[in-house]
Amino acid sequence: MRVALITGAAQGVGFATAKMFAGMGYHVVLTDVQPLDTQIAKLSAPGGSVSALSGDISSEAFVTELAEKVACDHTALDVLVNNAGISMICPAEDTSLDQWQRVININLTGPFLLCREFGKKMLARGQGNIVNVASIAGLHGVIDRSAYNASKHGLIGLTRTLAAEWGNRGVRVNAVCPGWIKTEMDEADQGSGAYSDADIINRVPMGRFAKPEDVARAIAFLAREDSFINGVSLPVDGGWVADASWDALRLKKR
Numbered sequence: 001m002r003v004a005l006i007t008g009a010a011q012g013v014g015f016a017t018a019k020m021f022a023g024m025g026y027h028v029v030l031t032d033v034q035p036l037d038t039q040i041a042k043l044s045a046p047g048g049s050v051s052a053l054s055g056d057i058s059s060e061a062f063v064t065e066l067a068e069k070v071a072c073d074h075t076a077l078d079v080l081v082n083n084a085g086i087s088m089i090c091p092a093e094d095t096s097l098d099q100w101q102r103v104i105n106i107n108l109t110g111p112f113l114l115c116r117e118f119g120k121k122m123l124a125r126g127q128g129n130i131v132n133v134a135s136i137a138g139l140h141g142v143i144d145r146s147a148y149n150a151s152k153h154g155l156i157g158l159t160r161t162l163a164a165e166w167g168n169r170g171v172r173v174n175a176v177c178p179g180w181i182k183t184e185m186d187e188a189d190q191g192s193g194a195y196s197d198a199d200i201i202n203r204v205p206m207g208r209f210a211k212p213e214d215v216a217r218a219i220a221f222l223a224r225e226d227s228f229i230n231g232v233s234l235p236v237d238g239g240w241v242a243d244a245s246w247d248a249l250r251l252k253k254r
Contacts (some may be wrong), residue, residue, distance in 0.1 A: 001049060003027045003074045004223070005066075006247040007057050007114065008084030011032040012183035016212035017081055017219050022048030024220065029070055029077075031055065032084065057084050057110035065101060076125050079223045080118045082111035083133040085151075087185050089194045092146040100147045107151035108158070113163055119171060126170035129223045132159050133215070134175040136237050145196070152177075156233045163231030172230040174222040179237030181210040202247050206238030207254060 004021040006108040008014035009030035018039070020027045027049040030036050036052040043050045053069055054063035070077050085107045089249055103230060122128025138146060138152030155175065180186060180200045186209070190196070201207055218236045222229060235241050243250060 001025070001027045002078040002083065003029065003070070003076065004079035005029040005031065005070060005077055005114075005118070006081045006083060007031050007098075007110070008133075008181045009052075010036060010039060012176070012185060013181060013212045013215045014081075014083040015039055016051075017083060017216040019043060019048075020213070020216040020220055021079070022050060025053070026079070027074065029053070029074075031057065031066060056107040057114060057194060059254050060113055063110070063113040063117050064116075067121070070118075071121065076127075077118050077121065078128060078225075080114060080122075080128070080130045081129070081201045081219055081223070082114055082155075085133065085188055087145075088147050089144050089189060089192055091144050095146055103147035104151050107148070108154045111155055112158060115158065115173070119162065119166065122171045123166060123169050128168065129224050129225070129227075130162070130171065130173045131219045132156075132160070132173070132175040133219070134177045134233060136179050136235060136241050138175075139177055139233065139235065139241055157231060160231050167230045171224075172227065174229060174231065176215055176218045176222065177233050177234070177235045177237065177241075178210055178215045179204065179240045181212060181215060183212060202251060204238040204240055205239070205243050205244075206249065208238065210236060 004026045006014050006018045009018045010032035018028045022043045030052040033056055039097045040050050049143050088103050132155050134155045135152040136157040157171050159175040
């Protein structure tokens with residue numbers, strides 16, 4: 001049985017991706033800082049093969065423990081999905097070093113540690129797929145998100161570098177770059193008054209937020225074993241980064 005590890009699997013894109021891979025016949029290893037008993041029950045009920053280990057992916061000790069557990073329990077890891085991440089909305093001039101470091105640690109250092117530890121094992125085997133969940137904020141700047149934008153730009157840079165280093169050794173590394181998604185993170189960000197549904201819907205050519213399943217499908221596409229795609233940063237944004245129109249012009253066409 002093929003094995004996929006999904007980080008940040010307790011909710012949102014992470015859980016949707018875990019559900020998709022379980023439905024595709026993978027054994028899915030879930031990890032998150034939150035307890036995962038409920039998620040295991042939901043995925044196991046329809047016959048999914050699932051296991052979990054809770055912990056902080058920005059901790060080198062935890063990542064080492066996770067890699068050892070997967071190696072002990074399974075022959076190999078076929079797919080690593082680095083989805084865990086946090087948001088922070090704050091003007092750059094008001095962002096403290098602690099705030100900055102926390103976002104970078106979780107959104108960038110954690111994926112690096114996971115890529116390093118699991119990548120070594122994939123390289124030894126000569127086979128593996130890594131998909132990093134970046135953001136359109138890794139392709140463009142978004143106001144009041146200096147730490148978040150920097151972390152996602154860095155994640156795209158890491159993706160491209162590892163794709164170049166590891167592609168001829170059997171390991172492909174790609175990224176998805178979602179736009180705004182209706183998840184628990186979005187609810188928290190909107191609750192701060194940072195934006196409204198209309199702000200997003202009016203900006204997206206397809207006229208809606210993404211769903212977690214939209215992103216999960218893109219992840220599954222990039223993780224296909226027979227793919228020649230390597231080093232891409234795939235927007236999953238309903239056309240957000242493709243459209244340079246202003247709102248009135250865009251809405252006129254609907």
